Amino acid sequence: MPVVSIANPKGGAGKSTTALVLGTMLAAKGASVSIIDCDPNQPIKAWATGSSKATVRVLSDITESRIVSVIDVERAERQFVIVDLEGTASRMVSRAIARSDLVLIPMQASAVDAAQAARAVGLVREEEQVLNRPIPVRVLFTRTSPQIPTRNEKLIMDELRTSGVPLLTTHLNQRTAYQSLFTYKLTLEELDPATVNGLEAAVTNASHLAGEVVEVIRGMSGKVAA
């Protein structure tokens, strides 16, 4: 049921990687998952043409006029619906956010990403007013070093905290394994540790991320917990 939209009007923030990592990890834990690929480059549609045995349902070629009905159909059938949005400020983004239970905003620790992430947060806040319901937001830092946070990261995190924008504790670290997902069109569990460096660490990182997202969903409201 929970619809998790992944939005940042800036391209290259890590939206598709987050969507794929999250979706395949939840599916690996036994959940029914749909990923709606709204990125014009259709990276997840391309991933789905591979030989992965993952049970994730991938929907693509979505238009602005269809996005609402596609989300509504999927949420009635699947435990998790993940919407990978395009890296532009578009009507598709605003409509998807309106149907979401949680909005994840991936961003790299850069001023450019932060400015666009702030736009997405602003849009969510406005839609909350119109829809008269809370739409929880979480900012997710992507491509971070697993070791030491950079000065940029610390500065941006401080500002987000000051502005009251909640952050996920888990970051999606910079890992070769995440790029390999798209190269080999497999899941993390299906990749060969002999050819992909740091696979175990990537699986742990992805598990932490998916676990934290599930915690956020459980904590959002009593509606989710049956």
Added chain:
Amino acid sequence: MSASVKPSFGFESLADIQPAPASVPESTVQEVDRIGERMGFTSREVAVRRKRRPPSDEPSDQINIRASITDINYFVEWCETNRYSYREGFAELVKRINQA
């Protein structure tokens, strides 16, 4: 990390999260579009003028028929009822030849 201490990632059971229909009415879409446009989230899709009739690249020719007035009236009424041009009505009849 000790092998006996397994980390927990919150996946003990995902059974409490189940599919459910949307609780938000679809009628709010226009309001959301208005907010989105105000904040620069505008439509990126190019509007395509919908043609009433599908264009045809196939060459055309004429056919003159001497037919009974009853048949002509029947054909004209059928075309009007179905909002077909005579050309479309004739094409529809041809299509049905092999379906009969």
